[in-house]
Amino acid sequence: xxxxxxxxxxxxxxxxxxxxxxxxxxxxxxxxxxxxxxxxxxxxxxxxxxxxxxxxxxxxxxxxxxxxxxxxxxxxxxxxxxxxxxxxxxxxxxxxxxxxxxxxxxxxxxxxxxxxxxxxxxxxxxxxxxxxxxxxxxxxxxxxxxxxxxxxxxxxxxxxxxxxxxxxxxxxxxxxxxxxxxxxxxxxxxxxxxxxxxxxxxxxxxxxxxxxxxxxxxxxxxxxxxxxxxxxxxxxxxxxxxxxxx
Amino acid sequence: xxxxxxxxxxxxxxxxxxxxxxxxxxxxxxxxxxxxxxxxxxxxxxxxxxxxxxxxxxxxxxxxxxxxxxxxxxxxxxxxxxxxxxxxxxxxxxxxxxxxxxxxxxxxxxxxxxxxxxxxxxxxxxxxxxxxxxxxxxxxxxxxxxxxxxxxxxxxxxxxxxxxxxxxxxxxxxxxxxxxxxxxxxxxxxxxxxxxxxxxxxxxxxxxxxxxxxxxxxxxxxxx
Numbered sequence: 001x002x003x004x005x006x007x008x009x010x011x012x013x014x015x016x017x018x019x020x021x022x023x024x025x026x027x028x029x030x031x032x033x034x035x036x037x038x039x040x041x042x043x044x045x046x047x048x049x050x051x052x053x054x055x056x057x058x059x060x061x062x063x064x065x066x067x068x069x070x071x072x073x074x075x076x077x078x079x080x081x082x083x084x085x086x087x088x089x090x091x092x093x094x095x096x097x098x099x100x101x102x103x104x105x106x107x108x109x110x111x112x113x114x115x116x117x118x119x120x121x122x123x124x125x126x127x128x129x130x131x132x133x134x135x136x137x138x139x140x141x142x143x144x145x146x147x148x149x150x151x152x153x154x155x156x157x158x159x160x161x162x163x164x165x166x167x168x169x170x171x172x173x174x175x176x177x178x179x180x181x182x183x184x185x186x187x188x189x190x191x192x193x194x195x196x197x198x199x200x201x202x203x204x205x206x207x208x209x210x211x212x213x214x215x216x217x218x219x220x221x222x223x224x225x226x227x228x229x230x231x232x233x234x235x236x237x238x239x240x241x242x243x244x245x246x
Numbered sequence: 247x248x249x250x251x252x253x254x255x256x257x258x259x260x261x262x263x264x265x266x267x268x269x270x271x272x273x274x275x276x277x278x279x280x281x282x283x284x285x286x287x288x289x290x291x292x293x294x295x296x297x298x299x300x301x302x303x304x305x306x307x308x309x310x311x312x313x314x315x316x317x318x319x320x321x322x323x324x325x326x327x328x329x330x331x332x333x334x335x336x337x338x339x340x341x342x343x344x345x346x347x348x349x350x351x352x353x354x355x356x357x358x359x360x361x362x363x364x365x366x367x368x369x370x371x372x373x374x375x376x377x378x379x380x381x382x383x384x385x386x387x388x389x390x391x392x393x394x395x396x397x398x399x400x401x402x403x404x405x406x407x408x409x410x411x412x413x414x415x416x417x418x419x420x421x422x423x424x425x426x427x428x429x430x431x432x433x434x435x436x437x438x439x440x441x442x443x444x445x446x447x448x449x450x451x452x453x454x455x456x457x458x459x460x461x462x463x464x465x466x467x468x469x470x
Contacts, residue, residue: 052370054366054369054370074374077369077372077373077374078372080369080370080371080372081371081372083370084370084371085367085370087363087366087367089363091361091363091364091366091367092367093364093367093368093382093386094364094386094462095382095385095386095389095462104371104381104382105371105372105373108373108377108381109371109372109373109377137462137463139463140463150367153371154370154371157371157372
């Protein structure tokens with residue numbers, strides 16, 4: 001079992017009458033990049049939020065290594081330290097500069113020494129090419145820059161897995177590219193990543209596995225070459241066809 | 247007696263009144279802050295058990311005329327509780343309790359105006375809810391509240407004169423005493439009014455400096 005860094009078992013989630021997740025299961029090995037694709041409103045973002053319990057699933061289990069995250073009560077904040085998250089709208093802390101955004105969790109959560117935390121934060125900013133912007137506030141950054149800082153912020157906690165929730169959906173194509181470059185480097189460096197995105201180019205070149213979701217279920221999954229070029233399920237074929245017309 | 251010689255003769259006495267008035271205002275602002283912020287946090291983040299009393303508190307202290315509150319506490323509640331507070335303390339506490347109700351609504355609005363994603367991001371980094379409130383939500387909410395909060399100073403400064411009614415030796419009380427001693431009315435009350443206006447102006451200058459000091463680029467409040 002411990003072959004897998006993350007295991008999701010039979011996850012269910014309803015919002016009122018609407019069923020958002022209908023029995024999702026999958027496993028992630030260390031260093032894999034899993035890309036989730038599918039039409040909007042099929043529960044991809046909810047799935048990511050159920051993994052770190054920002055949304056509490058109705059049923060099912062999530063394990064990191066062999067520790068169960070679901071139903072762990074107040075220990076959830078310990079598990080969240082091991083699971084980074086990057087949001088569509090960046091969610092940088094507006095009252096802090098870029099470098100303060102990156103160092104605050106290590107200082108407050110890990111009780112890291114402030115000088116060490118600053119060094120670490122600068123190192124992570126360098127990793128995403130934002131070291132020259134360390135003293136700027138979020139409002140002074142472009143969307144692409146803000147997203148790179150937010151990636152650095154989650155890296156600063158040395159997570160075992162990072163969840164990317166449509167990280168480039170709020171960005172124009174040029175800014176999208178600079179963020180995808182950073183994510184590509186991360187994947188190459190061996191980071192385990194779960195990515196919800198509509199960027200098919202990224203899925204094709206970076207994903208170790210592509211998961212096609214629809215109606216709260218996994219319709220088909222496999223290596224990008226298979227899913228993108230040779231989808232078996234008609235729904236997958238239709239979706240891939242529609243997307244590649246653009 | 248002309249007003250100049252009255253002011254010279256009674257100047258030190260009036261200055262003492264300024265000190266008492268400022269003492270009332272600053273104590274009331276402090277009490278209002280210390281109670282108002284937790285009330286706001288309870289109203290936004292608390293469970294129903296806590297939210298109900300907070301709502302009643304705000305409703306009570308915003309619903310009664312200040313003079314009624316003052317008499318209620320000075321002649322009623324405190325004596326019944328066996329508390330024999332001097333008028334100054336009663337005045338400061340009542341102004342403070344009432345200020346807390348108003349301040350809580352300023353803070354509540356500010357907290358609620360902060361995007362949900364700020365809390366979400368803080369939690370996702372492994373912060374507890376309370377840690378996120380302290381390190382992420384409050385520093386932003388307090389900055390946002392500052393312009394609204396700065397209205398509390400002139401409010402309480404002007405309200406503080408009702409403490410005359412329970413015999414606090416503040417500016418208006420002392421002014422009235424001077425009037426009854428000298429039989430000079432208009433110029434003395436004018437002097438009192440002038441002092442209130444000066445205190446108001448000076449206090450607002452301090453608050454504006456604070457707003458500038460805490461301003462952050464692109465972050466809601468703009469200086470100047």
